Amino acid sequence: MLGMESYLGWKIDFLHPEGEPAFARPDSVSWRVFKNRIALGVGGIAAVLLEFSDARIRSGVWDHSAFKTDPIGRSKRTGIAAMVGVYGPQGAARRVIQGVTNMHAHVKGETPSGEAYSALDVELLDWVSATASYGFLTAYDRFIKPVSEADKTRFYEEGDAVARLYGVQHPLTCEADFHAMLDKLLPRFEPHPINTQFLDIMKSGRAAKGVPKGLQSAIVHAAVSILPDVVRERLALGPEYDLHPKGAATVKAMGTVAERIPLPSSPAGQACVRLGLPATFLWKRPEKQASILHNTQAGTAASLAH
Template identity: 30%
Template sequence: MQLPHQLLQHRLTRFYDDEVRSRYFRGLDFAGPQGDPGWFGPGSAVWHVHSHMPALVFGLQCAAYLERFDPSIFWMGVDHSRIVAHAEDGEPTGLVDPEGAAVRLGHSVSFFIATAYGSTADAERVARTVRAMHHTVKGVRPDGLGYDADDADWLRWNYATVVWGLATAHEYYHPNPLRGKKIDRYYGEFVKVGHALGGTDLPHTKAETLECLHSYLPKLALTYGAAMATGPNLSASESGPFGADFIDWAIRDTLPSWAAAMVMHRAPNPIERTIRQASVWAVINGIHTAMGPLPEFRLAQKRVSGRRVGAPSAPEYELGSDPVRSRAKAEQMA
């Protein structure tokens, strides 16, 4: 007879196998070639950050939330993806299609796991695939402005939202978060991914990334789709102790102050905020504990086992387990 935590582990592992790995990891080999460290390797900040799958997924959601403030990204989604729902006559509703969003998330998880833990050849291959896909994302918004996923400014903004989301989720909710110069090391390492996707003049530190995000403010707006998918506009059916509004609040809580102001987000009193954050921390880390380390991470460790790597190992990082202090370090600039 399985114990409750074993049942939860089985359900989570089976869900990940059926809904993510079998659909989005096809063709990826994390076991070979022997000795290949991939793009980053053991001891890298990327290996440490990406090894916590629930925090990684939460970080991608934070990044997607911030991305939606760019109207061009919203219309890219309308014209070139299934993220935005369409009515029976084919016209976009402006609302998020849950199934389409799940597909986008699955592809994103696959990409960031493959570039972190895959072989060098696989990391380069998935990057070429995504970059080729971006070449096709061009069009004109209803207001007459054109958009182009190969535009250098757009690539820089989009890259900044992603690395900010992943790093911020890590700082807030990883049990052993990197801080200070050590999280800057993650920002610096991750630039390799941005360059592989065609990015140039990319930010290399947390401060540079926050400055990049803030500099784009004159180009941003609150689209109808973004407004209807957050805060009080979430339907009653999406509420609940761990429903969409629970995650929505957690995402808004991570936003830089200027971004929070765009959706009129106000932090509750410090006691309530601490309780809310602790609840999110418990859920994210409870899932991670139940799932255990990703098989892809373990395969990558075995692939490079015995290989001498010059980078410091994970225990040399300044690690801590206090979620409140970690979040305080992660407060965003005004």
């Protein structure tokens, strides 16, 4: 059905109910960032690497999900969950997040070294949320368009409500929060074959059918490039993962294309339609967006008055 996405058996309708708001507004930084497929690709890979740096998260994902047998499918499902939190109707987002939380309640075990872990451990929930925010925002800022400090602050504020629904107790309020969390966890980080297996799969051309293998490889190297240097060193991701100028130019060029070409059937486009905006709204110039929002709000107010 048009407007539907599936996540772990739940049908998510980004087109309905008409008028139901998302947790972020159409003029939010979040809606701007998450519409760009290149930023999502780069940021998502970086987030996974940051998560897998900690053996507790790595073991939890490896032992309790389809990641080792279907890493691409699992990554795509995670991406859909992120879309729901940004663009989905609030009711649908709450249902999906509660479902994920219920599932996480059963994710417990021990790392190979014998350390106990639980997916509902607040420290791990905080870190997973932080890696996603850092990854997506940094990717957009670095490869799509520079993001002002004020807009970075807005981005973190916009994600607060959804993060807390997941059980996060310390959502990021600024990049300094991310680095403070990183400093605390850094001694735990270690290289592991799972990290390089994941990167090899993402570079293989299997991650996105129809996308040239060279571009997928460049996206992987771009993701490694936005990791803090101390993390890359801890993970032993050497010069073979360097992002060379040609690769950086390729990622930026594709990011520019993604920023300009509308995807009306995407969650972003469908969410716009749900709120009475053109499906192409997010791909228009900022001044045009402001004009459309003003006219839409004026029309809604006039309708209510009658």
